[in-house]
Structures are given as structure tokens and as C-alpha cells.
Amino acid sequence: MDDSASQLKKFQKELSSGTVSLVLLGVLAQSRQPLYGYQIAKRLEGAEGVLAGKQSALYPVLRNLEGAGLLASEVEPSVSGPPRRYYRITKPGREVLREWVAAWNATRDAVDNVLQGGVS
């Protein structure tokens, strides 16, 4: 039991490493205005599967995406609270997202196909 739980955890960790980046890019591509970390975390709250992990895992991914030039960010002081770092998607980010979505769709379909016994 304990062994299968740790296997599941390991699998989720591996599965999440690419999908979280994809989802974060997707969220920022759909949003009309720039979002800060907390807002993004709120939008993903209630999601299932690997996205249900701890929200602290999102911040390093956001920073890496920014480092790769797929996101841009700026700090703005807010009236009601602390200064916030707003992220928005960049032009190369949108192009990368289009390719990632295509890769994701192909992978998802292929995996579903295999799991439903399409390959024998």
C-alpha cells in the first residue's frame, strides 16, 4: 500500500513537470490582463490530478518560463496590499504554446488510444 502510494507520488511528479508549464502558459494566454501569482493559483484551485498539488510549486515554474522568455513580468505596487509581480505571455510564448498544445493533443489521444486497447 505504502509502496503504491509512493509510486503514485513519483508518477505525479514526473507527469506534472511539463503539464504545469503548459497550463500556466494556457492560463496567461487566455487572460486579457496580466495576472499575478496568487490570481493564477486561485484560477487553478479545484483542478484535479497533478494540478491539485501545492500552489508553491507554481512560482518557480513561472520564474523559469520568464527566464526562457515565454513570459514577461513587472512589479506593480497595489493599493490594498503588497507589491505584486504581474505576468503576461510574450509573443514567443504564444508560438511555443501553440506547438505545445499540438504536442499535448497528439500525446493525449495516443495515450487514450493505447489505454482503451486500441493497440493490440
Next chain:
Amino acid sequence: MNAPRTIAEYLEQLRAALRGADPALIQDALYDAEEHLRAELAEQPSRSEAQMLEHVVGSYGAPDEVAEIYRDQEIKIQRALRPPPPPKRRSLAGRFFGVAADPRTYGALFYMLLALATGIFYFTWAVTGLSLSVGLSVLIIGLPFIVLFFGSVRVLSLVEGRIVEAMLGMRMPRRPVYPTTGMTLMQRIGSMFTDVHTWTTLCYMWLMLPLGIVYFTLAVTLLSVSVAFIGAPLAMLLHNDWLPGLYVDHQVTVNWGFGAHVPGWGDAIAMCVIGIVLLFTTLHLARALGRLHGHVAKHMLVPRAAD
């Protein structure tokens, strides 16, 4: 570990859980956590800090969980962003010449050349800012000037961190230290002066001028001497009639320590070999200096975690 009741307590526990990790990683993790917690608090002002934190431990993660996530991420970043380590070469010759295949070498070499420009800028900025701060302190505009100057020093510290990380491969913080809240303006200004980090950064900016001059001189001199030596056979080959014309006594001579003579092909080949050895030694030196400077930058630009 008992449940944190205030944001400060939470951050303290997170810092403790990250003890021993890279200071740059700790600074980033604390910044993220504080931003998230303060946003959470601002979202529902009616909740007390303790209630909010109870909720956050579930959603954002308890300090030790967060620490583990950041350590994990750091391993992934190292793997994804760093160029693959060059293959380990066993033989002495392989290790000596292998330096040319290491991308770090060229980053360090470029940094050595750039250091003169940035060094002059940092030095001028620090010395001008500091002396104007002292000079203007008797006037009413002195205070805002000092605050602006110290703010600019922090920004430059981050900028230099980015340069060092890109060229020397030393992990540096990507986020500044989170601005402390709940302090009056005067306390905030006061903390700028009592913060050791501000002063070590200023020292670093001052130090960059002499260091930059040394790095630049070393890089330019060693590179041009080795390239000139390597090119010796080429000069022999092209034509050696016009060459003596460049000299006052119309004669080029070489002296290996056994008396001067007019150089022949043997001398040219020997100089070429010396040049090649010198070039690779220079690359080794650049890589070693780059590594050394990375450590210096890390110690002076990244605030120590207050233990």
C-alpha cells in the same frame, strides 16, 4: 514543528527548512512565499493571520513541504538550464586541451573583457553617489537623494547577479529581498543603512574597478601574445623581407638565452608551439578566474540568511 501563526513565523520556518540550500534559492523562495501570503491576507481582510495561515498550509503548502518543492525544482533548473558538463577526459593532454570545449571558458573570458566597462561604471556610480550623499546630507534634498542612491545600488546588485549567472554559471537570486512591511518610512530608510548587504554591495562595486582592470589586462595581453606567437610561422611564410624594415636597426633577432640570432624556421615553429600552450593556459586561467569571481560575487551580492 508547530503550526505558524504569523507570516513572519511562517517565513522563519521556511528559512529554517531551507537551511543549507543555496542562498539565492532561499531568497527566491522567501520572496514567492511572502508575496503569496500577503495576497492571500489582502484577499479576505476579515480573516486573522492565523486563520489565513491555517488555510494556506493546505493550499500553498507547509514550510517543509514548500522547502522540498523548491529543492526539487532547483535540481530540475540545474539540469535544464545548464549546458551539459563536458565529457570527463582522462589523459593529461585531454584535460589540458578539453578546456576549449567548455562553454564556461568563453563565458568567463567574455566576462573578463566586459569587467572593465562594468567596473568603471559601478565604481563611478558608487563613489559619486556616496560622496554626493554625504555632501548633500546637510541640505533638504539630501535625504531623498540618499534613498534613491541606495535603492539604485540594490537594483545594480540584481543586474550584476544576472550577468554573473549568465556568464559564470553561478546561481544568483532572481528576485530582490522582499520589502519589509509594517515599518514606517523612517525605519525603512534606517534599515537600508544598517543592512550589511548594502555595504558589501557597495564594496563590490568599488572593488570591480581594480578587478576589472586586472581581468581586462590579463585577457587582452595573454590572448594577443599567444595569437602573435602562433602566427610566427605565418609571418615567416609570407615574406620576411619587409619585416626588418619595421625595426630601428633593420634586424629582427631572437634570443632564447644563448645569444641573439636572426630567426629561422625552427624558431618560428618553436614560437608557434609556445603560443598554443600559452593560449590554452590562458583559457584555463580564464575559467578558474571566472569560478573564483562567481564565488566573490555570491558572497558580496547575496545577503546571508540570518541564522
